Amino acid sequence: MIIGPPPKFHGTRDILQTRDASEDLPLAVTAPYDRAVTPTPDGVTLAHHSSEEATPLLDELCDAYADAYGAVPGEDTREKSGAFRERALGALGAHNYSLVTALVAGQLVGFAFGYSLRPERGWWDGLQPEPPEGFMAETGSRTVVLAEIEVRRAWQGKGIGRALHDAFLSERSEERATLASNPKATETHALYERWGWTKTGTVPGKPGAYYREYVRFVLPLPLPGARR
Numbered sequence: 625m626i627i628g629p630p631p632k633f634h635g636t637r638d639i640l641q642t643r644d645a646s647e648d649l650p651l652a653v654t655a656p657y658d659r660a661v662t663p664t665p666d667g668v669t670l671a672h673h674s675s676e677e678a679t680p681l682l683d684e685l686c687d688a689y690a691d692a693y694g695a696v697p698g699e700d701t702r703e704k705s706g707a708f709r710e711r712a713l714g715a716l717g718a719h720n721y722s723l724v725t726a727l728v729a730g731q732l733v734g735f736a737f738g739y740s741l742r743p744e745r746g747w748w749d750g751l752q753p754e755p756p757e758g759f760m761a762e763t764g765s766r767t768v769v770l771a772e773i774e775v776r777r778a779w780q781g782k783g784i785g786r787a788l789h790d791a792f793l794s795e796r797s798e799e800r801a802t803l804a805s806n807p808k809a810t811e812t813h814a815l816y817e818r819w820g821w822t823k824t825g826t827v828p829g830k831p832g833a834y835y836r837e838y839v840r841f842v843l844p845l846p847l848p849g850a851r852r
Contacts, residue, residue, distance in 0.1 A: 745762070
């Protein structure tokens, strides 16, 4: 999950930001927000896939990703698309991977995927401000990473992204979700905050990462109305 400054909803990267970094970063949601599970938009079919079922869909996922972003001034589209393919391939082998796709008349118009967060991932390494004791402890089953959410440009703004988000998280057994974002994607951060996500702080990007730093968000699970 990662993000440049795209103007519309794209991926988990670009969907997530909330406050200016100079503000206090609370670890609990204190303002009203909308976390109820959202109905699937008319004409859209959502499907859940295992890693084995997702593998043959990789080219379609890459095509939808490229369409979702389009050409962003100042960014190398091929580099970004190539980086996504590498992430998508690597994610297939992650613990408890799952994919949700959105189809309209047989066309894949959006998707979301993620996996359980393993302790050795170092997801919280360098988190600032320093969180409460125990916050960064991972067991391999405590937290799910919402790694990507993408919706083709022609289908953005129709509720598909939210439906994918809720469908993916509603099937998870972890106690919380997390995702990463480009710190400059303030509009998408505000969107995620409306969905109940809380900005916990920033972490430095690791060697070879697309950005120098990333914003980390968390969301308590289960979602209201979700079945477990």
